[in-house]
Amino acid sequence: MATYTADVFQNEFLPDGSAEVHAVVTVACTGAGQAGQSGAGDAAEIILIDTSGSMDMPSAKMIAARRAAHVALDEIHDGTLFAVVAGNTGAQMIYPLQPSMVRMDAAHRTAAQQYVAAVRSGGATTIGRWLDTVRELFNTVPAAQRHAILLTDGKQEHETPAELDRAIAAATGVFQCDCRGVGENWVVDQLRKISNALLGTVDLIATPDQMEADFEAIIKRSMSRGVADARLRVWAPAGSEVIFVRQVAPTVEDLSDRAVQMSPLIREYPTGSWADESRDYHVAVRVPPAPVGSERLAARVEMVVNDQVMAKGLVRAVWSVDTDLTTRINPAVAHYTGQAELADAIQQGLAARKEGDERTATVLLGKAAKIAHDGGNEATTRLLSKVVDIEDPDTGTVRLKREVATLDEMALDTSSTKTVRVRREEPK
Amino acid sequence: MAGVPVSACPHCGAEIHESDAFCEACGGDLVGAVEPAAALAPAGYPDVHHAPFTAGTSILNAPQQQRTVACGYCGGAINIDGFCENCGAKAPTRRDHWTESPAAWVGAVCDRGIRHARNEDALATMATESLAGNGFAVLVVCDGVTSAPDSDQASLAAAIEARDHLMAAVRVSEQSPIPVGAAAIEASVRWMTAACRVAQVAVIGVTERIRAAAAQRGPVTGSVEPPSCTFVAAVVQPQRLITAWCGDSRAYWLPDDGEAVQLSTDHSLASELIAQGMTRELAEQSPTAHTITRWLGIDSPTPQPDTATTDLDRPGWVLLCSDGMWNYATGAVELAGLVSQAIADGATSPTTIAESLAAFANDQGGHDNITVALARVEGTSSTPPEEA
Numbered sequence: 001m002a003t004y005t006a007d008v009f010q011n012e013f014l015p016d017g018s019a020e021v022h023a024v025v026t027v028a029c030t031g032a033g034q035a036g037q038s039g040a041g042d043a044a045e046i047i048l049i050d051t052s053g054s055m056d057m058p059s060a061k062m063i064a065a066r067r068a069a070h071v072a073l074d075e076i077h078d079g080t081l082f083a084v085v086a087g088n089t090g091a092q093m094i095y096p097l098q099p100s101m102v103r104m105d106a107a108h109r110t111a112a113q114q115y116v117a118a119v120r121s122g123g124a125t126t127i128g129r130w131l132d133t134v135r136e137l138f139n140t141v142p143a144a145q146r147h148a149i150l151l152t153d154g155k156q157e158h159e160t161p162a163e164l165d166r167a168i169a170a171a172t173g174v175f176q177c178d179c180r181g182v183g184e185n186w187v188v189d190q191l192r193k194i195s196n197a198l199l200g201t202v203d204l205i206a207t208p209d210q211m212e213a214d215f216e217a218i219i220k221r222s223m224s225r226g227v228a229d230a231r232l233r234v235w236a237p238a239g240s241e242v243i244f245v246r247q248v249a250p251t252v253e254d255l256s257d258r259a260v261q262m263s264p265l266i267r268e269y270p271t272g273s274w275a276d277e278s279r280d281y282h283v284a285v286r287v288p289p290a291p292v293g294s295e296r297l298a299a300r301v302e303m304v305v306n307d308q309v310m311a312k313g314l315v316r317a318v319w320s321v322d323t324d325l326t327t328r329i330n331p332a333v334a335h336y337t338g339q340a341e342l343a344d345a346i347q348q349g350l351a352a353r354k355e356g357d358e359r360t361a362t363v364l365l366g367k368a369a370k371i372a373h374d375g376g377n378e379a380t381t382r383l384l385s386k387v388v389d390i391e392d393p394d395t396g397t398v399r400l401k402r403e404v405a406t407l408d409e410m411a412l413d414t415s416s417t418k419t420v421r422v423r424r425e426e427p428k
Numbered sequence: 429m430a431g432v433p434v435s436a437c438p439h440c441g442a443e444i445h446e447s448d449a450f451c452e453a454c455g456g457d458l459v460g461a462v463e464p465a466a467a468l469a470p471a472g473y474p475d476v477h478h479a480p481f482t483a484g485t486s487i488l489n490a491p492q493q494q495r496t497v498a499c500g501y502c503g504g505a506i507n508i509d510g511f512c513e514n515c516g517a518k519a520p521t522r523r524d525h526w527t528e529s530p531a532a533w534v535g536a537v538c539d540r541g542i543r544h545a546r547n548e549d550a551l552a553t554m555a556t557e558s559l560a561g562n563g564f565a566v567l568v569v570c571d572g573v574t575s576a577p578d579s580d581q582a583s584l585a586a587a588i589e590a591r592d593h594l595m596a597a598v599r600v601s602e603q604s605p606i607p608v609g610a611a612a613i614e615a616s617v618r619w620m621t622a623a624c625r626v627a628q629v630a631v632i633g634v635t636e637r638i639r640a641a642a643a644q645r646g647p648v649t650g651s652v653e654p655p656s657c658t659f660v661a662a663v664v665q666p667q668r669l670i671t672a673w674c675g676d677s678r679a680y681w682l683p684d685d686g687e688a689v690q691l692s693t694d695h696s697l698a699s700e701l702i703a704q705g706m707t708r709e710l711a712e713q714s715p716t717a718h719t720i721t722r723w724l725g726i727d728s729p730t731p732q733p734d735t736a737t738t739d740l741d742r743p744g745w746v747l748l749c750s751d752g753m754w755n756y757a758t759g760a761v762e763l764a765g766l767v768s769q770a771i772a773d774g775a776t777s778p779t780t781i782a783e784s785l786a787a788f789a790n791d792q793g794g795h796d797n798i799t800v801a802l803a804r805v806e807g808t809s810s811t812p813p814e815e816a
Contacts, residue, residue: 235513236516237514237515238502238504238514238516265513287516290517293540293541293543293545293794294542295545296511296515296516296517297509297511297512297517297518298516300509300511314509314511317516
């Protein structure tokens with residue numbers, strides 16, 4: 001049986017008349033068990049590999065994709081419903097042969113791996129149609145927990161952006177999806193849009209030889225998610241306004257758009273399935289100010305699984321005239337505010353650079369270099385230094401490099417939302 | 429969270445730790461619900477709860493479900509976590525506001541005020557049914573020092589232990605020949621000094637318990653001010669009032685007919701300024717006026733009281749209060765005026781009069797915790813004089 005804890009990190013003291021309350025809530029899950037085996041229902045897994053013509057240019061990509069799918073099938077637990085799908089101009093079943101899902105066992109695994117080995121490439125990239133096919137397949141089974149890997153090397157073709165958006169909207173809430181792009185011809189924003197909506201991750205596989213290990217890790221993680229579906233429930237008092245609810249670790253994701261209004265004061269945010277892990281959420285609420293000395297609850301933050309509250313964190317507001325208290329900056333809130341700004345600065349800086357707006361790009365990537373330096377994001381600093389020359393990280397002084405490898409730029413872009421954890425303090 | 433399990437959550441029964449503010453199982457608020465001084469049950473005293481003594485219903489004796497059920501601001505339901513489910517207001521706990529009415533002639537109120545997040549004041553009272561014969565009352569007020577965390581626990585422990593000590597001391601004295609004159613005064617000063625020492629020991633006990641709990645949670649970083657509080661106590665007997673104080677909580681005698689007087693002299697920098705010739709008004713406005721020069725606490729250089737003995741030769745009120753009250757009515761005459769006003773406004777019992785005074789302080793801003801304890805003295809007619 002999974003158990004959750006919720007710890008709140010905040011400075012609850014507000015100066016007279018102040019209204020904005022910020023808190024970081026660390027939610028941790030233990031005892032999650034294995035996917036499909038914790039009594040919550042079956043788990044279902046779909047592997048979708050891009051088999052468009054470009055996957056054979058060079059052929060190493062297609063070879064690696066076959067091997068990666070092979071390894072992924074090894075990792076899918078017996079008893080899990082699964083299918084393997086080829087994406088090209090439309091989507092075709094690789095295994096099973098009919099549009100359906102089968103329960104994994106030794107025989108199905110061997111058969112599926114044989115069909116995967118025989119996959120040939122050809123055709124175009126139509127990601128929207130692929131998502132539709134995956135959704136339809138998942139809808140043929142009553143599984144409680146549905147997860148897909150989507151691998152592509154290219155960008156959406158033969159479909160309008162609206163068609164892709166519609167496919168994403170239709171898939172939202174039906175399955176979770178981790179997206180991987182191989183090579184440098186795919187579009188980070190496109191896959192990020194999918195993975196954001198489908199509660200997954202997006203990452204770059206720079207060279208085909210990294211694909212096998214990556215797929216293995218994704219399926220392992222998926223199989224370790226014994227909690228099928230958990231929601232973050234946020235209560236805020238009458239007369240208040242939820243400014244944002246944002247996941248801030250392990251990655252930055254603004255959850256505000258995912259809110260489902262449950263009652264006038266309660267919203268729920270889907271968080272997908274959980275393994276033994278912890279995630280941090282930054283909650284910001286504007287509350288009606290109360291007289292100095294008053295204490296109000298600014299938010300109740302609860303983790304809900306099957307309508308059962310698993311853990312609860314209280315975000316408080318205490319109005320005070322003691323400036324020693326009200327001016328204290330909570331390190332977790334400050335750190336994660338910076339991490340969210342870092343992701344924004346990188347994404348917008350890279351976009352400006354692409355558009356030729358060097359001035360904006362320099363300012364934003366400089367800001368990113370400073371935050372990454374201050375926040376201890378060493379990996380990000382390393383990736384940034386391939387795109388800009390960091391002259392002074394303390395002030396954020398950078399110069400754009402003249403020659404930047406596309407892969408370096410994409411690596412920086414995809415990693416922009418990965419955060420480093422704040423150094424822990426005692427929960428209050 | 430670290431820490432040894434000390435008791436069960438009053439809401440759901442799960443194990444909780446001393447350091448927990450909320451129950452990890454149900455999220456219930458433990459700060460208000462757990463008896464703050466539950467581990468501080470007085471030991472080593474005679475059974476002081478026998479008739480004819482009536483101890484004030486302090487929060488130690490209160491049932492554990494201490495919160496109101498409806499929000500005082502919007503009428504919303506109160507969640508098990510202690511906050512309103514509609515507007516989020518924190519429901520007051522018994523520690524935030526309580527009254528004691530041990531007898532019809534004794535009443536007291538302890539209130540968080542408006543500006544402070546916690547009520548660090550405390551009081552403890554007891555009284556016989558009347559002041560006639562061997563009747564008496566004990567009033568103790570302690571004001572926890574806000575800058576030191578956990579002073580709310582220290583003040584409550586100090587007040588209760590001192591009250592219990594004085595109850596026992598007066599009772600024991602009744603079983604021996606009643607001393608008179610100078611001997612009586614000497615004896616009563618001894619009670620008071622001992623009661624103050626007992627209160628000091630209680631504060632140190634709280635300090636050690638908190639330090640032990642903190643040490644179990646991990647290495648202690650930085651220096652934390654030890655919990656500390658002021659002390660003022662009164663033993664009201666027929667014809668005689670003995671008071672003792674340490675710090676700036678005060679005792680007053682407000683006769684119906686005659687001059688209202690402050691019996692205590694604050695141990696504060698303001699007092700020192702007054703002693704040097706500054707007017708009271710100016711001295712109490714100085715920025716360091718509230719810096720106390722004596723207090724109870726493990727770091728206190730002088731945890732000893734001054735004492736005063738007053739003849740109660742006419743009807744009137746004995747009033748003890750913390751600075752949250754006298755900040756808004758510093759002179760004895762002003763306080764006497766507030767008491768008269770409360771009676772004129774229809775307050776009939778000492779407790780309702782005390783509530784009225786606390787409401788006045790809150791109306792003025794409630795910048796500090798407010799404690800008022802009152803005993804009504806009806807004068808000499810009912811009891812023959814004991815002293816020549």
